[in-house]
Amino acid sequence: SPGILNGWLNTMKKFRDVFQFQDEWISQQSKISEDEYDFIIVGSGSAGSVIANRLSEVSDWKVLLLEVGKGENLFTSVPALAPVFQLTHYNWNYLMEYQENFARGMEGRRLAWPRGRALGGTSVINYMIYTRGNPRDFDTWAIAGNPGWSYYEVLPYYLKSERCRLQQFQEGFHNDQGLLGVENIYHSNVLDAFIAGGEELGYDQVDYNSDRQIGFSRIQANVIKGRRNSVAKAFLHPIRDRPNLRILTSALATKIIFAGNKAVGVEYTHNFLKFEAKARKEVIVCAGALASPQLMMLSGIGPRAHLNDLNIPVIADLPVGRNLHDHITYVGLNFLVNSTQTMSLPNVIKYFGEWAINGTGFDTSLGGVGGVAYIKTEVDENPDPSYPDMELLYVDGCLGSDAKITAETMRISEDSYNRYWRKIEGKPCWTIFPMLVHPKSIGYMELRSRNPTDHPKFYGNYLSDERDLRTMIAAIRFILTLAKTSKFKEYHTNFYDAPVPGCEYLTYDSDEYWQCAIETFSITLHHQVGTCKMGPNTDPEAVVNHNLQVYGVSNLRVADTSVIPKALTAHTNAPSIMVGEKASDIIKAAWGRLQ
Numbered sequence: 350s351p352g353i354l355n356g357w358l359n360t361m362k363k364f365r366d367v368f369q370f371q372d373e374w375i376s377q378q379s380k381i382s383e384d385e386y387d388f389i390i391v392g393s394g395s396a397g398s399v400i401a402n403r404l405s406e407v408s409d410w411k412v413l414l415l416e417v418g419k420g421e422n423l424f425t426s427v428p429a430l431a432p433v434f435q436l437t438h439y440n441w442n443y444l445m446e447y448q449e450n451f452a453r454g455m456e457g458r459r460l461a462w463p464r465g466r467a468l469g470g471t472s473v474i475n476y477m478i479y480t481r482g483n484p485r486d487f488d489t490w491a492i493a494g495n496p497g498w499s500y501y502e503v504l505p506y507y508l509k510s511e512r513c514r515l516q517q518f519q520e521g522f523h524n525d526q527g528l529l530g531v532e533n534i535y536h537s538n539v540l541d542a543f544i545a546g547g548e549e550l551g552y553d554q555v556d557y558n559s560d561r562q563i564g565f566s567r568i569q570a571n572v573i574k575g576r577r578n579s580v581a582k583a584f585l586h587p588i589r590d591r592p593n594l595r596i597l598t599s600a601l602a603t604k605i606i607f608a609g610n611k612a613v614g615v616e617y618t619h620n621f622l623k624f625e626a627k628a629r630k631e632v633i634v635c636a637g638a639l640a641s642p643q644l645m646m647l648s649g650i651g652p653r654a655h656l657n658d659l660n661i662p663v664i665a666d667l668p669v670g671r672n673l674h675d676h677i678t679y680v681g682l683n684f685l686v687n688s689t690q691t692m693s694l695p696n697v698i699k700y701f702g703e704w705a706i707n708g709t710g711f712d713t714s715l716g717g718v719g720g721v722a723y724i725k726t727e728v729d730e731n732p733d734p735s736y737p738d739m740e741l742l743y744v745d746g747c748l749g750s751d752a753k754i755t756a757e758t759m760r761i762s763e764d765s766y767n768r769y770w771r772k773i774e775g776k777p778c779w780t781i782f783p784m785l786v787h788p789k790s791i792g793y794m795e796l797r798s799r800n801p802t803d804h805p806k807f808y809g810n811y812l813s814d815e816r817d818l819r820t821m822i823a824a825i826r827f828i829l830t831l832a833k834t835s836k837f838k839e840y841h842t843n844f845y846d847a848p849v850p851g852c853e854y855l856t857y858d859s860d861e862y863w864q865c866a867i868e869t870f871s872i873t874l875h876h877q878v879g880t881c882k883m884g885p886n887t888d889p890e891a892v893v894n895h896n897l898q899v900y901g902v903s904n905l906r907v908a909d910t911s912v913i914p915k916a917l918t919a920h921t922n923a924p925s926i927m928v929g930e931k932a933s934d935i936i937k938a939a940w941g942r943l944q
């Protein structure tokens with residue numbers, strides 16, 4: 350009957366975005382298949398997708414977007430499954446090189462450095478946490494000689510992209526008219542204890558994406574109606590029919606082509622064949638903080654000595670791949686509770702139907718992440734009271750909560766897992782990841798070979814500056830105090846104080862013990878930046894100027910997390926989107942097309 354049919358159609362509509370198979374983008378491969386464009390963008394990640402959208406607004410510009418990954422599948426929409434996609438082909442699966450005194454508890458003592466390889470880049474596999482950074486971060490960029498990048502100059506670009514549907518926020522710092530979803534998600538009862546605990550220790554509840562960051566908050570997430578809002582969904586799907594934009598997936602850029610010092614095109618492979626596309630105006634490299642430097646070096650832009658070693662002809666001698674800033678965290682703090690609302694596989698399965706039909710409930714949880722705090726530890730040397738030195742990421746769940754999925758993404762070794770987490774497997778539990786926001790230890794990366802499919806060598810150099818260790822220990826002690834506040838007691842919070850494997854011989858809770866624990870169970874939170882640093886030509890570390898143009902060559906820009914000069918007080922998806930928005934206006938202005 351029509352009633353049943355209508356009911357069925359309505360249900361199907363609700364399921365539509367779950368079951369839409371988004372690799373349909375491949376159909377674009379035959380569109381405007383020319384070999385000459387105005388702009389060629391390499392990489393469809395957080396910045397590249399935005400730039401493809403904004404540049405193709407100019408209808409007489411022809412734009413090519415090259416992406417080696419493929420479109421999203423049905424399940425990337427489910428926030429609770431966030432960790433899973435690191436175990437799929439959507440991840441580049443980079444590894445950090447072996448480094449003394451780090452990753453002792455990890456497989457082969459090598460840390461996972463995941464990165465998205467998909468239409469939408471890392472926004473397809475990330476945790477959807479929406480953070481912008483502290484005003485001081487950007488003011489520091491401007492003071493360092495990057496005009497146009499101070500906080501009040503970048504804020505309009507954060508606002509431009511945002512489609513805010515938050516229940517609570519600070520007026521003047523959000524916009525509801527943009528393309529990128531920013532919403533609240535699942536809220537467990539233990540998360541309330543986290544926020545109440547902060548208040549008990551003197552911290553206000555704040556909108557951390559306003560100009561006041563220190564305090565405790567519920568997380569703001571890049572979702573729309575409870576579904577992941579990757580940059581592909583936000584910025585590419587709505588414009589997929591623009592005739593002047595060609596999106597080519599499964600296309601690996603292997604080299605930027607130069608005529609003298611002028612970038613004139615890109616060499617790429619697609620379906621095992623080699624192609625060249627010419628750029629009449631510019632090539633824009635948006636391959637991310639790990640792949641942009643690789644492509645640059647393969648093309649002859651990098652440190653002269655390193656390129657000489659690999660017999661790559663030098664076009665511009667620049668410190669590409671140096672200045673690698675990153676955020677680390679310690680993952681070994683486990684607090685057992687009596688709540689049934691924390692992360693567990695049975696919960697994910699039980700509430701899947703609610704999520705699929707309404708986009709609400711437990712499965713909107715960002716793989717367990719529900720809250721965030723910014724604090725200043727007692728060892729911080731920066732006198733600015735509004736500038737945190739630590740982020741605390743509250744997670745409903747621990748590494749023993751999800752059938753080892755998260756532990757596997759982190760490469761926790763079988764032996765370490767069995768000795769530490771096995772005993773609390775499946776028990777209700779929460780954790781806090783203390784994230785070191787302003788590391789003093791700086792890493793670097795270099796090519797492994799001239800082969801574009803070889804992964805580069807990455808060196809985090811974590812904790813090489815002793816101040817970083819002191820800050821991490823201070824944050825751990827803060828978290829242990831927080832866990833003793835009254836509301837956490839209501840949930841019978843108990844710290845799981847089993848000694849970390851390999852650290853048993855040290856006095857429990859001494860600085861030496863925590864140092865050993867941190868060196869065993871710390872990971873990256875995947876916010877590598879700075880490998881094609883933006884800076885004035887007087888800065889010996891700079892690769893691009895404040896207009897993101899590469900020094901020493903013409904018609905070539907880099908626009909993604911690699912230009913961010915130093916670690917931010919933020920996760921890096923929204924900052925990269927901001928860079929994409931600002932880069933688009935810079936490029937339009939340069940070619941006289943900014944409205």
Ligand SMILES: Cc1cc2nc3c(=O)[nH]c(=O)nc-3n(C[C@H](O)[C@H](O)[C@H](O)COP(=O)(O)OP(=O)(O)OC[C@H]3O[C@@H](n4cnc5c(N)ncnc54)[C@H](O)[C@@H]3O)c2cc1C
Pocket residue numbers: 391392393394395396397415416417418435462463464465466467468469470471472474475476477478479480600601602603635636637638640641644874875876877908909910911919920921922923925
């Ligand atoms: C597991 C994980 C969780 C994270 N969680 C969060 C979070 O919750 N919130 C947050 O703010 N940040 C998070 N981040 C970080 C954030 O998502 C990234 O820093 C950000 O998305 C990077 O943006 P980008 O524009 O620099 O590059 P990317 O988004 O990485 O895009 C680069 C694109 O270029 C493509 N590419 C690379 N080389 C080539 C080539 N040679 N040819 C063609 N294409 C190429 C890649 O496949 C990729 O699609 C997370 C990162 C990871 C890995």
